[in-house]
Amino acid sequence: MSISLHGVKAVLFDVGDTLLTIPGSRTILQRYLAERELHREQEHIGHHFDDAFRKLYYEKPADGTELCSPESDRSFWASLYVHVLYGLGIHEDREEEVIHRWSHELYDLFTAPEQYELFDDVKESLERLKLAGYRLGVVSNFAPTLKSILRHKGILDYFDPVIVSTEVGLEKPNPAIFRLALEQAGLSPEETLYVGDHDKNDIWAPNQAGIRAVKIKRYPHMTGEGIFSLRELG
Template identity: 80%
Template sequence: MNVSLQGVKIILFDAGDTLLTIPGARDILQRYLAEKELHRDSEKIGFLFDEAFRKFYYEKQSDGTELCSPESDRLFWAGIYSYVLNGLGVDEHHDEEIIHRWSHELYDVFTSPEPYELFGDVIESLKRLKGAGYRLGIVSNFAPTLKAILRHKGILDYFDPVIVSTEVGLEKPNPAIFRLALQEAGAAAEETLYIGDHDKNDIWAPNQIGIRAVKIKRYAYMTGDGIVSLEELG
């Protein structure tokens, strides 16, 4: 599937699971627990991560009007890590206070630059699109560390604007975050294309203000129409 860029002047991207990912998440958690003398199976960790992301993120019922801040982001993801830890039976050995502390430590680990990797098509696609004269930007629900992560991976300078939910106090699927992006870019909706992985956050929400959106399916379990690589743009 090739996506026509006719009439497009600016391409906005989601960040997590669109441009970058943490491929070793289960191994990171496995090592973290092993340091605490808790040895858990990697497959079980991966299953619980997938279950938690699907249950609390991909199937999350939200209109985007809830409080959005660095603190709310931390609480949301720490809740996911608590779910995984409890699913691994950590609560059989440690009390709620310990699990709370470990969940917040894991949030710090998973929002630091080091665990992230760019998908293999990102660098060349950004170079190609930038070279063809398209303006590139980001609209992402992410921790305040996103710009540091993008800088660490060498791609921050490709993007203007970079709209991060926890910095602007708005989050997808609230269409207002896309209005803000257009305002900062000085762009019209009809000349904008958005690429993301989440049906409501990244397809429905930009559509509400007239932005054409395309789903990118980075993982085998993702369904529906869309592309599987940024190489399909243009």
């Protein structure tokens, strides 16, 4: 599938599971627990990660009026890690206070630049689009560490604007975050394309702001129409 960029002047991107991923998330948590003398199989960890993401992230109630702060982002993800730790039975070995502290340590761990890797099509696609004259930007629900992660991966300079939920106080699927991006970039919705992986956040929400959106399906379980690689743009 190829996506025509006819009439498009700017391409905006989601980040998590669109440009970047944490390929070793199971290993990271397994090592974290092992260092605390708790041993769990990676398959078991993966099952509870998947369950937590499905219930708390993908099925998270949303009405398009979402706001955001560094504190609310931390609180959401810490609660997700608590869900995983309870699923793994950690509460049978450690007190609730300890699990709470660990959930915040895991938030810091999973928002650190060194944990992330670019998908293999990212740099070449960004370079190709930039050379072709397209303006590139980011609109992402992410921790305040996002710009340092993009810098660490060598791609921050490709993007203007970089709209991060925890910095602007708005969170997808609130269409206002996309209107803010358009305003900051001096773009019209008609000349802008958005690429992301989440049906509500990355397709429905930009559509409400008049922006055409394309779903990227990075994993086999993802359904619906869309592309499998950024190489399909243009």
